[in-house]
Amino acid sequence: MGNDGIQRSMGRFHLVKRCLWTTTITTLFHPLAIPEAHAFQGPYHEEVTKKATAYFEFGSETAKAVITGNLNADAKPSEPLIGEGEWFKPEAHFDNETFSDGSARIRAKFDSAVANIVAGNKDLAIEDIGRALHAIQDFMSHSNFVVNSPNDAIDLFNLTDPTSADRAKGVDCNTGKGPLSTGYWYYTDLEIAQTLAKKVTRPSNRCMHDKLHKDKPDCPAGAALHEVAKKRAVDFSIDFIQRIKTKLDKLHPGKGLFDVLVKDGDRCKAVFLAHPELALKKKLVPRPAINWGNGKAFFFNGDKYTRYDIAKGAPDPGYPKSIDAQTWPGLWTSGIDAALKWSSDTAYFFKGNQYIRYRIKPDVVIDKSHPFPGFPKTIDEKSWPGLWGASGIDASVEWGPSGGALGILTNKAYIFNGNEYVRYSVLTGKAETTHKVVTAQSWNGLCANGIDGAVNWGNGKVYLFKGNYYFRFDVKKDKVDPGYPQPVNSSTWPGL
Numbered sequence: 125m126g127n128d129g130i131q132r133s134m135g136r137f138h139l140v141k142r143c144l145w146t147t148t149i150t151t152l153f154h155p156l157a158i159p160e161a162h163a164f165q166g167p168y169h170e171e172v173t174k175k176a177t178a179y180f181e182f183g184s185e186t187a188k189a190v191i192t193g194n195l196n197a198d199a200k201p202s203e204p205l206i207g208e209g210e211w212f213k214p215e216a217h218f219d220n221e222t223f224s225d226g227s228a229r230i231r232a233k234f235d236s237a238v239a240n241i242v243a244g245n246k247d248l249a250i251e252d253i254g255r256a257l258h259a260i261q262d263f264m265s266h267s268n269f270v271v272n273s274p275n276d277a278i279d280l281f282n283l284t285d286p287t288s289a290d291r292a293k294g295v296d297c298n299t300g301k302g303p304l305s306t307g308y309w310y311y312t313d314l315e316i317a318q319t320l321a322k323k324v325t326r327p328s329n330r331c332m333h334d335k336l337h338k339d340k341p342d343c344p345a346g347a348a349l350h351e352v353a354k355k356r357a358v359d360f361s362i363d364f365i366q367r368i369k370t371k372l373d374k375l376h377p378g379k380g381l382f383d384v385l386v387k388d389g390d391r392c393k394a395v396f397l398a399h400p401e402l403a404l405k406k407k408l409v410p411r412p413a414i415n416w417g418n419g420k421a422f423f424f425n426g427d428k429y430t431r432y433d434i435a436k437g438a439p440d441p442g443y444p445k446s447i448d449a450q451t452w453p454g455l456w457t458s459g460i461d462a463a464l465k466w467s468s469d470t471a472y473f474f475k476g477n478q479y480i481r482y483r484i485k486p487d488v489v490i491d492k493s494h495p496f497p498g499f500p501k502t503i504d505e506k507s508w509p510g511l512w513g514a515s516g517i518d519a520s521v522e523w524g525p526s527g528g529a530l531g532i533l534t535n536k537a538y539i540f541n542g543n544e545y546v547r548y549s550v551l552t553g554k555a556e557t558t559h560k561v562v563t564a565q566s567w568n569g570l571c572a573n574g575i576d577g578a579v580n581w582g583n584g585k586v587y588l589f590k591g592n593y594y595f596r597f598d599v600k601k602d603k604v605d606p607g608y609p610q611p612v613n614s615s616t617w618p619g620l
């Protein structure tokens with residue numbers, strides 16, 4: 125939230141500054157000033173980009189960000205929030221016949237966009253795409269391509285500078301006819317520009333930008349050619365985005381990375397698309413976990429368990445160990461579904477339609493507590509009113525900021541089965557809710573159709589596991605922390 129506010133106000137400042145700059149330059153250098161448009165003017169870049177992103181059903185926020193990235197290419201070096209403004213870079217606008225450099229820049233933006241999407245840097249990827257589209261659109265406006273070959277294909281990724289034979293031929297600056305060329309820019313006339321841009325000398329048989337461009341309807345080329353340039357700019361913008369999509373599908377088939385790039389507003393949908401296993405309804409491997417209340421947590425897996433040091437965020441040496449009569453007397457030796465800390469001295473373990481009430485004696489021997497007598501018992505309406513009876517449970521977790529780690533009786537627990545959950549009262553020993561469905565709404569950003577395991581870390585955070593991913597839930601804020609899910613791997617959960 126805080127960051128958003130800063131970004132918005134900087135955005136406003138950014139716009140004001142840009143206007144001031146334009147005014148200052150015009151006043152100082154008029155009538156030798158820089159022509160007012162260096163490109164398709166803002167509204168046309170916006171119109172073309174909107175059409176191209178709409179073709180791929182970009183979300184409105186994402187589309188807006190692509191347009192911002194696009195217009196950043198026409199900004200002064202210090203202006204944009206991301207990267208540098210490229211007003212003085214001919215290759216960012218295909219000015220001065222910089223075909224080879226312009227193509228190299230498009231290829232670089234393409235590679236960078238793909239790498240950023242794969243790395244999860246959506247904002248940077250959008251900026252790359254916006255800037256590449258800017259050059260593609262400028263090519264159609266600044267070159268004589270649509271004059272000579274309005275319907276042809278051209279590979280903007282692999283243009284080369286004019287050959288000497290082409291250089292020898294002239295370009296007719298009234299009609300634009302002649303070898304492929306782009307307009308030259310008046311950098312040479314401006315001291316300020318000379319310090320910032322490569323000095324360029326226009327060959328006598330080449331045209332000024334002012335003569336050749338189709339940036340706006342009242343350009344020398346005429347409104348009709350302006351429309352053709354826009355149309356082709358849309359085509360080639362779509363082609364660029366399609367290439368990104370194709371590349372992502374090829375690199376990571378089935379990951380839906382392009383959809384993650386495009387979507388906004390419905391984060392869960394994007395998360396599902398990126399990690400399809402989070403949406404699976406079928407039961408995954410259970411991941412029972414419990415905070416024992418003494419600075420240690422236990423994770424069970426098959427017939428093994430691992431003791432985790434909560435402060436270190438790492439397993440204790442010598443684990444995993446076997447679940448046996450020595451380590452966990454009276455407990456099942458494999459296949460536990462869920463574990464639940466009930467109070468400072470009581471825990472429950474669940475397996476199938478049965479449960480065991482276990483005495484926690486953290487002060488005596490960490491791994492050698494004992495079950496209460498008479499267990500296991502059956503999970504039914506009498507023992508656990510309001511649960512799912514014989515169909516058992518998938519996961520359970522004690523609730524509250526301390527998670528019982530301070531020895532305080534937590535008075536709520538959440539218990540999960542399939543895509544449903546129930547809130548349980550420790551004080552009354554009864555369900556407080558009916559069977560509710562786990563959704564991103566009911567669990568504020570938990571984009572998973574049910575979970576396999578959960579553990580209250582005792583520091584205000586609860587970890588919720590689904591398949592090979594986990595979410596961190598902030599108890600006080602009552603929502604999933606930003607940036608989750610994350611994969612469960614050797615750096616996030618060493619030893620699991």
Ligand SMILES: [Zn+2]
Pocket residue numbers: 162163164197198216217258262
């Ligand atoms: Zn431009």
